[in-house]
Amino acid sequence: MAVAELSLSYTKSHLHSSQLSFFSTRLSNHRRCTFRPFPRTQKAATISCSVAPSQVQAPAAVGVEVPKNKPECFGVFCLTYDLKAEEETKSWKKLINIAVSGAAGMISNHLLFKLASGQVFGPDQPIALKLLGSERSFEALEGVAMELEDSLFPLLREVSISINPYEVFQDVEWALLIGAKPRGPGMERAGLLDINGQIFAEQGKALNAVASRDVKVIVVGNPCNTNALICLKNAPNIPAKNFHALTRLDENRAKCQLALKAGVFYDQVSNATIWGNHSTTQVPDFLNARINGLPVKEVIKDQKWLEEEFTEKVQKRGGVLIKKWGRSSAASTAVSIADAIRSLITPTPEGDWFSSGVYTTGNPYGVAEDIVFSMPCRSKGDGDYELVKDVIFDDYLLKRITKTEAELLAEKRCVAHLIGEGIAFCDLPEDTMLPGEM
Numbered sequence: 001m002a003v004a005e006l007s008l009s010y011t012k013s014h015l016h017s018s019q020l021s022f023f024s025t026r027l028s029n030h031r032r033c034t035f036r037p038f039p040r041t042q043k044a045a046t047i048s049c050s051v052a053p054s055q056v057q058a059p060a061a062v063g064v065e066v067p068k069n070k071p072e073c074f075g076v077f078c079l080t081y082d083l084k085a086e087e088e089t090k091s092w093k094k095l096i097n098i099a100v101s102g103a104a105g106m107i108s109n110h111l112l113f114k115l116a117s118g119q120v121f122g123p124d125q126p127i128a129l130k131l132l133g134s135e136r137s138f139e140a141l142e143g144v145a146m147e148l149e150d151s152l153f154p155l156l157r158e159v160s161i162s163i164n165p166y167e168v169f170q171d172v173e174w175a176l177l178i179g180a181k182p183r184g185p186g187m188e189r190a191g192l193l194d195i196n197g198q199i200f201a202e203q204g205k206a207l208n209a210v211a212s213r214d215v216k217v218i219v220v221g222n223p224c225n226t227n228a229l230i231c232l233k234n235a236p237n238i239p240a241k242n243f244h245a246l247t248r249l250d251e252n253r254a255k256c257q258l259a260l261k262a263g264v265f266y267d268q269v270s271n272a273t274i275w276g277n278h279s280t281t282q283v284p285d286f287l288n289a290r291i292n293g294l295p296v297k298e299v300i301k302d303q304k305w306l307e308e309e310f311t312e313k314v315q316k317r318g319g320v321l322i323k324k325w326g327r328s329s330a331a332s333t334a335v336s337i338a339d340a341i342r343s344l345i346t347p348t349p350e351g352d353w354f355s356s357g358v359y360t361t362g363n364p365y366g367v368a369e370d371i372v373f374s375m376p377c378r379s380k381g382d383g384d385y386e387l388v389k390d391v392i393f394d395d396y397l398l399k400r401i402t403k404t405e406a407e408l409l410a411e412k413r414c415v416a417h418l419i420g421e422g423i424a425f426c427d428l429p430e431d432t433m434l435p436g437e438m
């Protein structure tokens with residue numbers, strides 16, 4: 001195939017900046033094209049595309065400088081302002097970069113507006129949103145960015161969109177990894193693990209290459225525990241401790257059910273742990289949870305309800321919701337991502353804790369090492385966390401924890417090829433299900 005080379009001169013005024021962004025992103029990511037910007041002073045760029053001469057069409061407009069590995073800004077976010085000149089910004093913190101994948105999906109559609117409004121990082125924290133999509137979703141991403149423009153959020157100082165994780169993850173302090181392929185009809189769970197695992201392997205490599213060394217990663221896309229494991233294994237230069245799988249939605253669901261049964265408002269439920277996998281083997285812990293400061297078992301005396309109904313309700317809540325709503329939890333998932341972030345950036349209230357799927361190596365509970373398992377955590381509010389030591393176990397809890405642990409170990413064997421552990425061998429338990437699959 002002939003290689004056609006176009007040499008374009010640069011005049012920024014020919015295109016609106018969002019068109020420039022779209023144009024350069026498309027070109028720089030096209031499989032068959034390389035986009036080589038010249039230094040700023042020369043104001044010219046070269047695009048090389050391996051296409052037959054008859055397919056070569058001069059672009060409708062001229063090229064643009066694209067700094068290497070930097071996604072282009074979107075629309076109104078391309079304007080620059082002197083922050084210091086604005087009175088209200090003088091007390092603001094330093095801007096933080098937040099990457100969101102699956103940014104055109106349903107969960108993101110709720111989450112992005114929470115982030116931009118200041119509800120998550122606080123009213124003095126300006127943010128830059130870096131949205132990751134794909135060829136499939138690029139136009140939808142532009143639509144999302146347009147809605148962000150039209151919302152006039154003061155704290156939202158930058159928005160950029162790209163389909164290249166190496167661009168999007170550049171210098172990010174937070175990576176919220178939501179995008180994943182949903183399990184389709186007739187698709188084996190092993191197939192889902194493989195397809196999504198490849199997405200998270202690639203994203204792990206990109207984070208390793210370009211993200212802040214202190215980046216905190218929250219994996220939401222399912223199967224989120226094993227996706228988080230794949231991601232961290234492909235990012236060896238970032239502490240494994242910085243990777244989380246989202247189980248906060250499960251914790252919130254558990255608190256709601258306990259409150260309902262006890263007849264109290266849900267803010268009275270504390271110390272709720274979800275152990276294990278974000279799947280139907282997850283273990284909502286009623287042994288250590290408290291209602292109005294008292295052990296749950298002193299308030300809800302119906303042990304059969306706790307062991308059977310409560311546990312199953314939490315495990316299968318996602319599936320019941322899909323049956324009613326016709327789609328999977330998006331708003332409550334976005335709320336729980338916001339909760340998960342806030343739990344890491346604000347000190348945990350005395351005596352309480354929160355659940356997160358975290359790396360098990362070094363855990364005090366005897367859970368198998370080298371997997372991502374939901375456990376009770378506390379934070380000083382610095383983005384880091386410690387595992388809670390003063391929890392108790394009984395035979396029921398241990399038996400359930402062993403089951404969810406076995407499932408995660410089987411998922412790990414299934415993705416051995418994606419975590420540098422040789423040939424995959426998939427012997428998943430038959431009842432392995434996402435919460436939404438029931």
Ligand SMILES: NC(=O)C1=CN([C@@H]2O[C@H](COP(=O)(O)OP(=O)(O)OC[C@H]3O[C@@H](n4cnc5c(N)ncnc54)[C@H](OP(=O)(O)O)[C@@H]3O)[C@@H](O)[C@H]2O)C=CC1
Pocket residue numbers: 102103104105106107108132133134135136137138178179180181182199219220221222223224245246247248249250278328329330333
């Ligand atoms: N951990 C938890 O508690 C929960 C996790 N989830 C999970 O979160 C994920 C996102 O959910 P939601 O936002 O509702 O889903 P949507 O289907 O609305 O969006 C998912 C996004 O994933 C992206 N994607 C990446 N790879 C593929 C692919 N191969 N095929 C199709 N789409 C792909 C798509 O964006 P693009 O084309 O830009 O890549 C799409 O926009 C799912 O995996 C879901 O199971 C949901 C609820 C709770």
Ligand SMILES: O=C([O-])CC(=O)C(=O)O
Pocket residue numbers: 222249317318319328329434435436437
């Ligand atoms: O299975 C899904 O995609 C939905 C899900 O995780 C949940 O509701 O907890």
